[in-house]
Amino acid sequence: MFQSVNHSKFASDLPRNCTFDENDWRILCNFWHPIAYAHEIQDEPEKARLLDVDLVVYRTSQGVSVARDICPHRGTRLSAGWVRDDNLVCPMHGLCFDHSGQCTKIPSMPHQNAKIPPKMRLYSVLSEERYGIVWACLSGEPNWTLPTWEMLDDPSIKLNFIPSGTWMAAASRHVENFNDLAHFPFVHGGTFGNETPAPLPLYKVHETDYGLTFDMPYLEGGNRFPDGVEADDREVVYTYELTFPFSTAIYIRPVDSDYVQIIADTVCPVSAHESKLFQIITDNTEEPNAEYLVKESSQINEEDKPLVEGQHPEDLPLDLTEEMHIPADRISMDYRRALVKKFGLGAPIAS
Structure with a gap:
């Protein structure tokens, strides 16, 4: 029912109910993998799944971004949200996140000019577009090249x-x-x-x-x-x-x-x-x-x-x-x- 206070939730963690051997998962997360066709990422966020990790893929004026499909505020699936004013919007509390994953607006804050803590950001995933495909590397440190065709x-x-x-x-x-x-x-x-x-x-x-x-x-x-x-x-x-x-x-x-x-x-x-x-x-x-x-x-x-x-x-x-x-x-x-x-x-x- 409750999560322990020392539980880490960052990108290096094995996903819950991981179907891979732990050694294999930690190796594969260092590669680039395809997760979506770029032309399918349009006005609304799309969900993807890689190595048992749920991802959200969304497009802003800066291009396509990828993050874990979880809002850092209360864990809502961001793929159920929408993109408005060049931001990904959480469907539960309306928090807005820009291309880099940084929170830009919290609608319920009493003082809208107050500084938003830098830690209020998405668990972003390294991504790249090539050949019309969106690629992602969960570790953020790819150890092998993308295909060159x-x-x-x-x-x-x-x-x-x-x-x-x-x-x-x-x-x-x-x-x-x-x-x-x-x-x-x-x-x-x-x-x-x-x-x-x-x-x-x-x-x-x-x-x-x-x-x-x-x-x-x-x-x-x-x-x-x-x-x-x-x-x-x-x-x-x-x-x-x-x-x-x-x-x-x-x-x-x-x-x-x-x-x-x-x-x-x-x-x-x-x-x-x-x-x-x-x-x-x-x-x-x-x-x-x-x-x-x-x-x-x-x-x-x-x-x-x-x-x-x-x-x-x-x-x-x-x-x-x-x-x-x-x-x-x-x-x-x-x-x-x-x-x-x-x-x-x-x-x-x-x-």
């Missing part, structure tokens, strides 16, 4: 946002699925996968400054590219660029064309077994067919989703002896090794 840095390239979806699966399970080619003939025969399974060539995974990358040739079933080439099937080369911990860009290049398509995928670990996907798709044509690209990508996601949600164990096994592996798993094996060796994820709890 060079094709999307070109101002002439038009970005198309795939509606975000929630998967009841660990973010790491989605990442492995997104980087896996061996499932294409069996899962994606209705979209682009060649329904005739063929051996995948042995490939090398290369470590980069941001994560991992590899190239893979593939014979796609059908012809989904608007480049004027007539063919029943298309030979393509996929280039995967994985940025730790949960972001991947795929560059798709038909071998007989100058056409390039990119799918950028990044995942918010809402909780240990719940993930929210943010994806961008476009190509190097002057007018990408947004309706077609988004519709096809959404269909591909729907093909993947029930299988990934049904994987067991729900937690990604970072001990490579806990699952069997095949040659096509090179990327997932290197990914699991890196999460342990580079960041200490999955480390045993000290006794």
Whole structure:
């Protein structure tokens, strides 16, 4: 019923009922994670959830701000409030907070000119907008870079946002699925996968400054590219660029064309077994067919989703002896090794 007097409520605390191992949570809170599409943050605050932490995302004339979804006065959810006169307004007592999180007005104060204590401020969260996505770092001290997707840095390239979806699966399970080619003939025969399974060539995974990358040739079933080439099937080369911990860009290049398509995928670990996907798709044509690209990508996601949600164990096994592996798993094996060796994820709890 009552909270102890020495209880800390600041950003370094584990969230109540945290679904993550404490060691993993403290590591993951040092990364940038996507929490919202920037274009969806308009006139009213929106709620988000990251690593079991409830957040409020709001826009002022200074841009998008992120804070814990709790008023420092009486703990009300600020996402139920509104934005007025360039301030986020608490729905219970009308306290106003500016872009930086500082309280600017307390309507019930008898002397409105009185100085508001500096401590009356939101528990703000470090945030940044990039590629039309709002990213947040709970610790305020990111230890890894945001993804850099060079094709999307070109101002002439038009970005198309795939509606975000929630998967009841660990973010790491989605990442492995997104980087896996061996499932294409069996899962994606209705979209682009060649329904005739063929051996995948042995490939090398290369470590980069941001994560991992590899190239893979593939014979796609059908012809989904608007480049004027007539063919029943298309030979393509996929280039995967994985940025730790949960972001991947795929560059798709038909071998007989100058056409390039990119799918950028990044995942918010809402909780240990719940993930929210943010994806961008476009190509190097002057007018990408947004309706077609988004519709096809959404269909591909729907093909993947029930299988990934049904994987067991729900937690990604970072001990490579806990699952069997095949040659096509090179990327997932290197990914699991890196999460342990580079960041200490999955480390045993000290006794």
